[in-house]
Amino acid sequence: MKPAPAISAQCLDIGYRTGKAGQLGIQRGLHIDLYPGELTCLLGANGAGKSTLLRTLSGFQPPLGGSICIDGRPIEEISKRDLSHLIGVVLTDRTAIGGLTAYEVVALGRQPHTGFFGRLSRADDEIVRNALAACGIATKTHEFMASLSDGERQKIMIAKALAQECPIVILDEPTAFLDVVSRIEIMSLLHSIAAEQNRAILLSTHDIEQALVLGDRLWLLSREYGMQTGVTEDLILNGAFDRLFPHAAIHFDPLHGSFYPTVTRQHIVDVACHDETLLHWVVNILNRNGYAANLTAGTECTRALLRIASPHDIAWSCGTEQIAFASFEELAMFLKQRND
Template sequence: MGLIRIDKLTVGYKKRKNGDKKVISHLNLDLKSGELICLVGPNGSGKSTLLKTITGLLPPLEGEIFLSGKNIRSMSSLERAKQVSLVLTNPVQAGQLTVYDVCSLGRYPHTDWMGSLGQEDHDMVTAALDAIGIRHFAHRYLHELSDGERQKVMIARALAQNSKLMILDEPTAFLDMPYRLEIMHILQNLAMNEDRGILLSTHDLDLALRTSDRLWVVNRDGSFHDGAPEDLVLKGIISQVFAIGEISYDAERGRFHIPVHPKGSVRITGENGKFRFWTERAMERIGFALQGDETVKIHVHITSRENIVTWIIQTPGNAKQFSNLTDGIDWIQNLKIAG
C-alpha cells in the first residue's frame, strides 16, 4: 500500500463567480515508502497548490487523495498530522525558542491536551536531532542560526513527528549551494535508510535530476508528467517544459544551453579529465565551437608535467603558452582570426 494514492485529482481554487479555477486536472499518482519524489515546473504552474491539496490545506476540486489507504476527506487534522509532516517555505518566527524546543513541536500529534512530553517524546526529538546532525546546537536559539541551519531544524522537527510521509515546499530555496546539496543529501538518506516517503517541490532542476527516484513535472498549461528523471530527459519532456526563448536543455550533456554569438571554432588536444572538461566549457562559453578537424585555426593543447598544467595555444604563425585559463581566454578573445 502506498503512502499517497491520488485518483482523478483536480486541484485549484474555488471561486464564487465564474466557476472554479482549475490548475491541474485528472491526476493519477502514487508515492511509496523509500521514495524521494521531486515536483518541478515553471513558476505559476501549480506546484504549491498541489502540495497544499495533498496535505489537506486546500480541498480538492475533484477526485480523491488517500494517505496510507485512508481518504483525506474523512481525516481530522490530528489524523493527518500523524500521517504526514509538512515543511513550508515561509520562515518560522520562533521568538526565544531553542532548537530543541522547535523540534519538540513535532511531537504535538502524539502528546496529551496539555502538550506534555514524555520520555518517548524526548527520545524521538533527540533521535531526530542526531539523524540530521544538529544535536550539538540543540540549545541554541533558532534566531541565532543561519538559513541553512534553520532549514535543518525544520526537517528535524518534521522527523520528530514520526510520520512515514514528509512533504516539503521548496526546502532549498534561498540557501547557498553547499547547504542545498546537504539538505538534498539528508532527504535522500532519510528515504533510503529510514524508509520514509518524501515529496518536495524545488526550482533546482539539476539537484532534482540527480537525487530523485521519480520526477513529477508540471507545465504552465496544466500538463503533467511522472517518471524516472532519466526517462523524462530522454523523452524530451524536460527540454519541452523548461525551454524559454533561445535557452534550452541539452539532453546529451545534462545541462542548460545558453546560446552565445559564434566567433569561430577551436580544436582541443592533450590532457583529458577535469582540465580538458573545463577548457571545453570555457571555449564554449566565449563562443567557440569544439571541432577535431586539424584545419581549425585555433588549437589548444593541454600538457601536465609534475602537477604543472600548461595551455599551449597555437594559431597560424603564432604560439603562446599559459599557466592558467584566465590569461589564455583573454588572449584568444583578442585574436583577429576567423574560424
C-alpha cells in the first residue's frame, strides 16, 4: 500500500499572473503526488515549466488554479512560518555567502527553529553537525564558502535543507554545472537521505542518466503531453519517454536509457557480433556514419556483412569484396569514403 503523499496536487494550473486578471498559463490540470521515502526526479525540456512547478509547490508563487495539499493541509491555510518547517529548498538563486563558513550556512537552516536572535542551542549545534556529516562535508565545517568547490557548495546547501528538518526537500537543478563525479555523489546522497530519513525529495534535472539510475519515481513534464508520473521502470517500458521530447530528431532507447539523435540511414548493414558492449559501439559508429545495423542477419546475405570479433578484428564483406580492419578508426575511414 502506498504511504500518504507528502504533497498532493489536484487539477493544478501553474504559470504567472500578468497584470490585471491576465494569466500566462504554463501547465494545466496537473495531478501529482509526492511520496515520502522516495527520490522523485522532475524531467522536461526547457520551458516545460519545471521551475514554475517547483516554485508553486514550494509556496513561492500561488497556483493559477487547482489545489495543493501539504501534509494533508491546503497550502493556502499554512502560514509561511509553518511552511518553513515543512519544506526545505535548494535553489539556483544567487547568494552572497562567500564570507560565511560552511557551518554558519548550514546553521541558517535552523532559523525556523531558533529564537529572535537566531542563537543556536546545543541541540541545534548537533543537528547542524549531523547534517554536515550526512552530506560528507564535515571536514569543511569551518571553511569559508568562498574557498569551496561548486560541488561542495551544493552539498552545503543540501545540508542546510537537512538541518531545517523538513519532511519535504525540493531542489531546483541541484546538479547543474557540476562535473560527473559531483553529480553522481549528490544524486546518491539525496537518494540515500530519502530512504534513510524517510523524507520526500523532489528535484528537477536535465541529467536523465542519473535520474533513471537513482530516481525512485519520475515526473515527466512536456508542453505537449503535460505530466506523466510513475515509477522509473514503468515509465521507461511504457514509452512515456518518447512523449517527453516529442521531436522527430530525437528518440529514446529503452535498452540504454538514453536519448539518441534519430539518424537518417542511407544504407543497411548486417552485423554479426557476440559481445554486447562491442555491438553497442558498432551500432554507434554505423549510425553516426549513416548506416543502419540489421542485427538479425539471415543465412543468405545479399547486403554487406560486418563481422566483429574484437575491436582489432573487424571484417567487411560485400559480395566478393573482403576487407579487414584493425581498428574502429580504419572502419570509420572506410565508411566515410564509401559514402562519398
